[in-house]
Amino acid sequence: MPSDPESVLPIGAALRVLAPESPQAHAMFNLGVVTAIILGAIFVIVAGLIVYALMRFRWREGEPEPVQLAGNLKIEIIWTAIPCAIVAALFMLTARAMSLADPPPAPAPDLIVTGHQWWWEVRYPESGVVTANEIHLPVGRPFSVKLESSDVLHEFWVPELARKITAVPGHPNHLWLEADRTGTFLGICSEFCGTQHAWMHFSVIVESPADFAAWQKAQLRPAAAPAAGAAAEGLALFARTSCLSCHAIAGTAARARVGPDLTHFASRRHLGAGIAANTAANLRRWLTNPQEVKPGVKMPDFKFTDQQVTQLVAYLETLQ
Ligand code: CUA
Structure with a gap:
């Protein structure tokens, strides 16, 4: 389990539900505020009238019984028309926000x-960039997201x-993702999906168009093979063990899509969908026994020796 709570959230980010930072989130937030004001006013008026009636008309010694009424058409029309108007107004505001x-x-x-x-695969079909648990966006540009x-x-x-949206096997869903400012925003999986549901975080990293273009360019470079040393031994070990049954690294024989694409693994900020910061020390713990860091994760414990872990860490750290 992560020891440093700072390491598990994207730097400077927290789950802030009432802090909209996009046109889409502003539309939903404003609708929530207007609805809360209307409902609050109804509560105050109704509760106030009840309290007033209780105090003003309470039973007093010796008072005669009040006039008994059996219906009042005018009042009945008013108390039907007002709620209808409120519901119609809320409907129109909701349709506009939607x-x-x-x-x-x-x-x-x-x-x-x-x-x-318990992780997110991220593909940019136009450029061909593939990454995991990190979405980079240029500021102010709406991105259409197909969710699977x-x-x-x-x-x-x-x-x-943005709003919550369910990822359904065999039925792609769609949403718009946009941000008004640069920065890092925390994303989570918000539907229980198994033992590590709580560790299915991702970061949305919003950059200037120039930074985004530079990031995409860097992500498109295939991995360079290290010439010698522990990193070269790590690549050889990667290529002859089960690593390549699950992972892809562009520029090598590894092409599987079961686990995250590792081509630019070292450029990412977190390991294990947010469970720890992507540092050499945490990567060492992960490779030594991923089940100890994230129990139930689909990556098995390969029982690598200390030396093998050192070689794999050296290689993976070159994947910038
Ligand atoms: Cu994926 Cu919860």
């Missing part, structure tokens, strides 16, 4: 995000930027 927060999908997605037990699942139901949620 069209802002959830516009129709674009014909071709900018991003394909796939939920796996490879196994069970997951739920993709970046509270500051």
Whole structure:
């Protein structure tokens, strides 16, 4: 389990539900505020009238019985019309917020995000970039996201930027992802999906268009093979063990899509979908026994020797 709580969240980010940072999140937040004000006013008026009636008309010694009424058409029309008007107003406000927060999908997605037990695969179909548990976006540009699942139901949620949406196996869903400012935003899986549901975090890293372009360019470079030393031995070990049955590294024989693509593994900030910061020490713990760091994770304990772990860490650290 992570010892340093700072290490488990994207730097400077927390799960902030009431801090919208995109046009879509603002539309939903404003609808929530307006609805709360209307409902609050109804509560105050109704509760106030009840309290007033209780005090003003309470039974007093010797008072005659009040006038008994059997219906009042005018009042009945008023108390039917007012709620109808409130519901109609809320309906129109909701329809407007929905069209802002959830516009129709674009014909071709900018991003394909796939939920796996327990990590997120991220693909940019236009450029061909593949990464995991990190979404990079240019500031102020809406990205259409196609959301899929490879196994069970997951739920993709970046509270500051967009609504929750379920990842359903065999039924892609769609949402828009956009941010008004640069920064790192925390995303989580918000539907129980198995033992490590709580460790299915991801970061949305919003950059200037130039930084985003530079990131994409760097991500498209295939991995260079280290010439010698522990890193070269690590690559040889990677190529002859089960690593390549699950992982892909562009520029090597590893092409599997079961686990995260590792081509630019060292450029990522976190390990194990947010469970620890991506440092050499944490990577060493992970490779020594991933089951100890993230119990139930699909990566088995390969019982690598200390020397093998050193070689693999040396190699993986070159994958910038
Ligand atoms: Cu994936 Cu919860």
